Amino acid sequence: MENIKENNNNNKSEVLIATLYDDSFRIYIANTTNLVLKATKIHKTIKTSSAALGRLLTVTGLMGLMLKQDEIINCKINGDGEIKYILGVADANGNVKGEISNPNSYIVCKDKLNKLNVSEAIGNGTLTVIKDFHLKEPFISSIPLISGEIAEDFAEYFLTSEQVPSSVSTGVLVSKKVINAGGFIIQVLPNCDNVLIDVIENKLKSLKPFTTLLSENFSLEDIIAAISDNNYKIYEKRYLQYHCDCSKTRFKKILGRLDVNSLKELSLDEVTEINCHFCQKKYKFSRDTILKIISDKEIKK
Ligand SMILES: [Zn+2]
Numbered sequence: 001m002e003n004i005k006e007n008n009n010n011n012k013s014e015v016l017i018a019t020l021y022d023d024s025f026r027i028y029i030a031n032t033t034n035l036v037l038k039a040t041k042i043h044k045t046i047k048t049s050s051a052a053l054g055r056l057l058t059v060t061g062l063m064g065l066m067l068k069q070d071e072i073i074n075c076k077i078n079g080d081g082e083i084k085y086i087l088g089v090a091d092a093n094g095n096v097k098g099e100i101s102n103p104n105s106y107i108v109c110k111d112k113l114n115k116l117n118v119s120e121a122i123g124n125g126t127l128t129v130i131k132d133f134h135l136k137e138p139f140i141s142s143i144p145l146i147s148g149e150i151a152e153d154f155a156e157y158f159l160t161s162e163q164v165p166s167s168v169s170t171g172v173l174v175s176k177k178v179i180n181a182g183g184f185i186i187q188v189l190p191n192c193d194n195v196l197i198d199v200i201e202n203k204l205k206s207l208k209p210f211t212t213l214l215s216e217n218f219s220l221e222d223i224i225a226a227i228s229d230n231n232y233k234i235y236e237k238r239y240l241q242y243h244c245d246c247s248k249t250r251f252k253k254i255l256g257r258l259d260v261n262s263l264k265e266l267s268l269d270e271v272t273e274i275n276c277h278f279c280q281k282k283y284k285f286s287r288d289t290i291l292k293i294i295s296d297k298e299i300k301k
Pocket of ligand 1: 278
């Protein structure tokens with residue numbers, strides 16, 4: 001029992017939600033080390049790919065916590081760099097999953113050889129955010145990438161697509177594996193005085209990188225206190241976890257949407273194996289199952 005409990009905790013990443021400077025700003029801040037470790041293990045990413053995937057999942061996870069129950073957010077980055085494509089998906093309950101087209105990117109900055117160059121690995125491209133509200137039309141917004149560093153790209157997204165001036169920070173420290181990861185989103189609330197925006201901007205400029213703070217054993221609350229000169233109120237503690245909700249039933253439904261010719265092709269094989277892109281779980285469907293899907297489709301006609 002103890003072990004199971006421990007494993008569950010190991011999978012969870014803590015998030016604090018607080019207001020700063022008397023309700024002038026809202027902050028969502030997370031230590032996503034566990035989440036990113038699990039993601040990088042599943043996708044077998046190295047170095048720059050781990051950093052890029054971890055940064056995207058951190059921000060996507062935090063944005064998921066801003067949703068209402070049952071809503072889902074997809075954040076996609078398409079670039080002309082060697083990573084090409086990363087996707088993060090999150091819900092309002094803190095479940096986060098993702099995928100990356102190239103797990104093997106290892107590009108470092110030319111001037112700082114110990115710094116991974118996420119910007120170059122992503123290149124020029126777009127950030128697309130899709131919020132699925134189920135009943136209503138989904139919200140879709142796509143912006144050109146500002147830097148490919150991910151945090152700045154999301155700050156630009158919040159400003160131009162949601163009209164909420166925000167500061168976004170995210171980092172992943174990678175050695176052989178992920179050492180730590182995390183980030184925050186600070187949103188300016190409607191009542192905020194312009195003077196306070198300057199104050200917080202200066203605070204953020206003098207703040208060490210997020211992963212350095214984690215390495216120096218700063219807690220999330222310590223970081224909030226540092227940003228706000230101790231003027232903060234924590235009102236919620238949440239968790240993020242890497243979790244894929246795939247199932248054999250769901251993949252069977254997806255098979256059912258294929259046209260009969262494609263299904264007939266699959267039925268030539270004894271077993272059809274489908275690999276979940278988010279968690280790498282493999283699902284096997286026998287020839288009989290595929291033939292049954294075909295006959296069900298033909299009856300429906
Ligand atoms: Zn899955």
